[in-house]
Amino acid sequence: MSLINITIIGGGACGISAFIELFLQLRIAKSHENVSITIIEENQEVGKGLAFGTKQPGHILNTQADLMGIHFTEPQHFSDWLIEHDARIGSEVVDNQGENKAFTTRRLYGDYLKEQFEHYFELAKKEGMRVEVIRASAIKIAKMTAGFDVHLSGNKKHACNYLVLAPGTPVANNYPELEDNKHYFGSPWPSTPLLENIPKDADVAILGSSLSAIDALMTLADNAYTGKITCYSLDGLMPRVQSDEHERIECKFLTLKKLHEIQRNELRNPTIKEIFRLFIQEAEAYADGAIDWKATKRMGKPADQLLAEDIEIARKGGDALVNIPYSLRYESSEMWKWLDESEKLKFKKWLGPYWAVNRHCMPLVNAERVRKLFETKQLSVVPRLKEVVFDENKNGFVLTCEDGQESVEKYLINATGPASSVKMMKSELMQNLAKDNLIEAENAGGIKINTETMQVIAGKKAYPNFYAVGHITNGLLLDVNAVWFNVKMIGNLSRHLISQIIGNPS
Structure with a gap:
């Protein structure tokens, strides 16, 4: 039996998580000796990349440690790691309400990623699996009969049967x-x-x-x-500003149940106006009274004044506009999937800036x-x-x-942030993929994928052996800048990919 190769482009958080989960599930299925895994990473250190290769102490994770675990279904793994390695952490933990609630430096998180990768990379080799890291940039991909040829920097090529795109956060090429x-x-x-x-x-x-x-x-x-x-x-x-601990709200109005009721009663997907009305109901129920919505408008107000107000609100535990989006983090991507493309575009135009500042706080x-x-x-x-x-x-x-x-x-x-649309991504690989019609741009951002299996879609067909994860899927999946969410999607990807190789044993 010829060796099957899975290649992961990108050795950041998503690439490492995909590598670990694929290795674990192949080893458990006793198929690891029939499959090799290759990681293509342009940086010298796997796990660092742009986001977590920083050396600056002020570059802080924007998510608490208990949601930053790199392992599927173990979001608390990073906070457990912090407790285990307490002696070496020192000032790398800030806003500490106990390690599981901590915010840490990105450079410490990069150390965690690198350590996890190195452990499972060595374990895979010890267990008899062929694994390698190619330190190069992926420039172009050619579709072959039995897989792909990946064109690398230095005029090299690498052949694989299955391909996972995990290139990290795309830098914008807007100027x-x-x-x-x-x-x-x-x-x-x-x-x-x-x-x-x-x-x-x-x-x-x-x-x-x-x-x-x-x-x-x-x-x-x-x-x-x-x-x-x-x-x-x-x-x-x-x-806006994160409180030390977000109050978890049990939503009663803006719920998947309410949105599904619209689907089954109206035989259509919900609209942004309907969702915003439900949000207003939710917020006013939380505030225990009517909210002056005109007063919540932030555009045109001095940034320093708003920041001072936000710090005081955060010290008191946050408000409805922050706490509701954070409470919906496990449901928001599913809600997003239930919107028609035209409604997603309306959301980005009407509410996008307000969602961003309230959902992704400092x-x-x-x-x-x-x-x-x-x-x-x-x-x-x-x-x-x-x-x-x-x-x-x-x-x-x-x-x-x-x-x-x-x-x-x-x-x-x-510092305008990562590129949303494919055409604005400063990536030779992404531009070549689009040019060669191996990916298809989604109007709401990123590329088209099957949101259940993470297979890449082009020409209305899903590639059986081509997958993508992370920020390049931002148009169809809302929370792609959250590690916990990407790790969850990687679990789906890994299960599907492995089923393609070994089938679905009963």
């Missing part, structure tokens, strides 16, 4: 005309180019004001930058640091950004807002 400018930084990660090329007393402009921008701010603050920092963004909204420790930057007048946030160009005559980047206000900045960090 390609600026890429060659030595004072433009296309991403806040890694931080080394910023620290080596921006003088510590220089004024710095940051594109965006979301969690990616907070990372950029923390890089500058960690390294004692003294210049003025200005965040320019479309909406001017910063993430830890309290970073919020306090940002507030100090506001208080010392080092930081400001400018909304309604319209255009960014480099002006040779002014020897700087000209940022123009909708009201006509112009600013000239010498150093510019793009």
Whole structure:
């Protein structure tokens, strides 16, 4: 019997989780000696990548430790690991309400991922499974009769029978005309180019004001930058602030049951308007009275004032607008799946910014640091950004807002966040996959997949041996920036992939 090869493109959190789960299930099925697994990772260390390869102490996980486990159905595994390794952790844990409730540095989480990978990689070899890591970039994929040829950097090729795309969070290529400018930084990660090329007393402009921008701010603050920092963004909204412990709400109105009632009574999927009405009912029930919804609008209000208010709200345990989305984290992706594509697009247009700032909040420790930057007048946030160009005559980047206000900045960090649409992904692999029609863009973002099996879909057909996981599936799966959610999807992927190889024994 010829050896079957599974290749995973990407050695970050998703790639490691997929490797571990595939190995475990193949070993349990006693099929591990008939299957080899290859991981293609461009970084020297598996497990680090952009997100978790950072060395900055201010880069904090935005999710508590008890949801960050890398193993399928064991979300608390990371918090258990923290307790077990308490002596080596030191200041890497912040906002600590007990290790299972802790927020930790991303670099510590990177150590955890690397350790888990190395343990199971060695275990797989000890158990007689052929496993390897190819340190290269995947550039292009060719569909073959019995699988795929993966074209790698260095003019190399690798053949496989099954392919799992786990390339991590895609960097946005939304300002390609600026890429060659030595004072433009296309991403806040890694931080080394910023620290080596921006003088510590220089004024710095940051594109965006979301969690990616907070990372950029923390890089500058960690390294004692003294210049003025200005965040320019479309909406001017910063993430809200997480309380030490979210109150779990048992929702009564915005539930899967209520949405299914719409399906069976109306013979159609629910609309965004219907879902928002249910959210209003839920929020007012939680608040024990009517809410002044006009007062909840954040656009146009000073970012420093909003942050100060959000810190006080977080200290008191949060409010309805934060606690309800967090309470719905296990149901929200299923709700998202029940929306027609047109309704998903309406959601992104009407409610997307508010969902983002309330669902994906910053830890309290970073919020306090940002507030100090506001208080010392080092930081400001400018909304309604319209255009960014480099002006040779002014020897700087000209940022123009909708009201006509112009600013000239010498150093510019793009922290607008990960790319949602395929065409905006700064990835040669993703662009080649689209060009060769091996993937199909989803209008709501990312690529088309079977959301139950994670098989890639193109031309209305699912590939039997081609899978994808993580942020590149963002349009069809809502919570793709959450490790616990991706790990759950990897469980589905692994079960389906292995059933393709060994069948479904009774």
